[in-house]
Amino acid sequence: MNQTTPRPKRFVLSSLAIATLMLAGCAVLPQPLTASERAEGVSTDRATLFAVQEPVKGDIALQEVMARALKYNLDYRVKLMEEALAQRQLDLSNLDLLPKLALGAGYNQRDSDAASSSQDVLTGKQSLVPSISSERTRINADLGLTWNVLDFGVSYYGAQQQADRRLIMQERKRKVAHQLLQQARQAYWQAVGAQRLEPKISALLLEAEAALADARKVEQEKLRSPQESLGYQRQLLDVIRQMTQIRNALVQAKPRLAAIMNLSPGQRFSVVEPALLDKPKLGLSLEKMEEMALGNRPEVMEARYNERIGVLETKKAVAKLLPGVELSLGAHYDDNKFLVNQGWGDAGLRVSWNLLNVLNAKTIRGSADAQLQLAREQRMALNMAVLTQVHVAWLDYQGRERQFALEQDMYAVERRLQEYSNNAALSNAQGKLPAILASANAVLSELRLYQGYGDLQNAYGQIAATIGLDPLPAAVSSHDVSVLGSELDNVSRYVEQTLASGSI
Numbered sequence: 001m002n003q004t005t006p007r008p009k010r011f012v013l014s015s016l017a018i019a020t021l022m023l024a025g026c027a028v029l030p031q032p033l034t035a036s037e038r039a040e041g042v043s044t045d046r047a048t049l050f051a052v053q054e055p056v057k058g059d060i061a062l063q064e065v066m067a068r069a070l071k072y073n074l075d076y077r078v079k080l081m082e083e084a085l086a087q088r089q090l091d092l093s094n095l096d097l098l099p100k101l102a103l104g105a106g107y108n109q110r111d112s113d114a115a116s117s118s119q120d121v122l123t124g125k126q127s128l129v130p131s132i133s134s135e136r137t138r139i140n141a142d143l144g145l146t147w148n149v150l151d152f153g154v155s156y157y158g159a160q161q162q163a164d165r166r167l168i169m170q171e172r173k174r175k176v177a178h179q180l181l182q183q184a185r186q187a188y189w190q191a192v193g194a195q196r197l198e199p200k201i202s203a204l205l206l207e208a209e210a211a212l213a214d215a216r217k218v219e220q221e222k223l224r225s226p227q228e229s230l231g232y233q234r235q236l237l238d239v240i241r242q243m244t245q246i247r248n249a250l251v252q253a254k255p256r257l258a259a260i261m262n263l264s265p266g267q268r269f270s271v272v273e274p275a276l277l278d279k280p281k282l283g284l285s286l287e288k289m290e291e292m293a294l295g296n297r298p299e300v301m302e303a304r305y306n307e308r309i310g311v312l313e314t315k316k317a318v319a320k321l322l323p324g325v326e327l328s329l330g331a332h333y334d335d336n337k338f339l340v341n342q343g344w345g346d347a348g349l350r351v352s353w354n355l356l357n358v359l360n361a362k363t364i365r366g367s368a369d370a371q372l373q374l375a376r377e378q379r380m381a382l383n384m385a386v387l388t389q390v391h392v393a394w395l396d397y398q399g400r401e402r403q404f405a406l407e408q409d410m411y412a413v414e415r416r417l418q419e420y421s422n423n424a425a426l427s428n429a430q431g432k433l434p435a436i437l438a439s440a441n442a443v444l445s446e447l448r449l450y451q452g453y454g455d456l457q458n459a460y461g462q463i464a465a466t467i468g469l470d471p472l473p474a475a476v477s478s479h480d481v482s483v484l485g486s487e488l489d490n491v492s493r494y495v496e497q498t499l500a501s502g503s504i
Helices: 007-025 035-049 062-072 074-095 149-221 226-250 253-261 286-296 298-319 355-359 361-426 432-466 481-501
Strands: 100-109 137-148 324-334 343-352
Touching: 062 149, 062 253, 062 481, 074 149, 137 149, 149 226, 149 253, 149 298, 149 324, 149 432, 226 432, 286 298, 286 361, 286 432, 298 361, 355 361, 361 432, 432 481
Parallel strands: none
Antiparallel strands: 100 137, 137 324, 324 343
């Protein structure tokens, strides 16, 4: 008796062995980055961060700051890519509305004939001799078109939801633009104040350090009492400490502004200093601001789109309860020589109904209704938050306006005191200390003046963002920094006119 393993069994065992070896060879092991790969990645990232940027030419105005922020800021570019991704997903959702067209082809081979015989049901005896109706090697191809009416309805609602999600991404991009431009405005005015005050602080520090050296010399020569000399030095050191702290804070303003514009942190640049610190005008009533905020804010628009998505989700839930009708058309080919017709076409109609969905109709509908109700309640809560933000922004603007007026009066007084002290020091009527103290007070007052003006501008910009006035043009003719800055300036003028006149 032959004890060799049958051929089909050997074939199965060989196939299993080959599959096991392939799986073992495909095992994935962790591969940490090498030092050279890390170094190459750092070099590439640094080059990518500041690549393809227009060079800075001359002093940078506020509108150029905003233009560079919109064009090069990485956070805003992420939002642009998210919007583009939402558009691609919408395109894919629209493709789901089309019928399914499938093309398939195959090659089959077996090591023995697919022979078969028949058996008598009553006697159990073979009724026909073994025969074959299929070749060992076969090539076949199929082209099928199917369309499910239920899937089409569900996909239609899904495409509408995806269209709303794309609009949501647009609103989120608007919100990021509002926040980015508000940050640019704040950083710009901080840089203006720093640029204006740094030379004055440096000169005052040199004068105070020279006076301190003279005071120490006087102490060594014992021209004054020790207590008087030390008290004099203490006041000078206090001025030096205070001015040094202010200068350390001011030198951080331009790097922060550079980060918003995505400039290299070490790049040197200057900002445009305004000739006059004009107060912005606000003519909108509080009621008009509330109305505009509820109609224009990106968050409110997003909540409305979410509510519309909830309505469509309810319609999808109802559509899934209906029976599905599937239409199919197909063309087929098989090169089996035993077939009389090697090519043929077919058509079909099939009706299917998921009865479990019908039994759970109340639960499915209730879940969709709950989602819709949640979206509505979220919108109402957001409306309340927006109205609160409008009132807070309006009160903040009023307070900043009063504070800036006070800083103007204080600065005028400090300037006059500084002038009197300097005249007295020149006439030798008093020592250097009163003049230095007066200069320090004048610098502090001017610093508070620019800080107050920057806070007023920020509060003004916050009102525009709070009521949802779009800072971006509807269309951009060019993405050059100069052109984009000019168009942003036009939009800014329109926003200022709207806020000043109280009408749209």
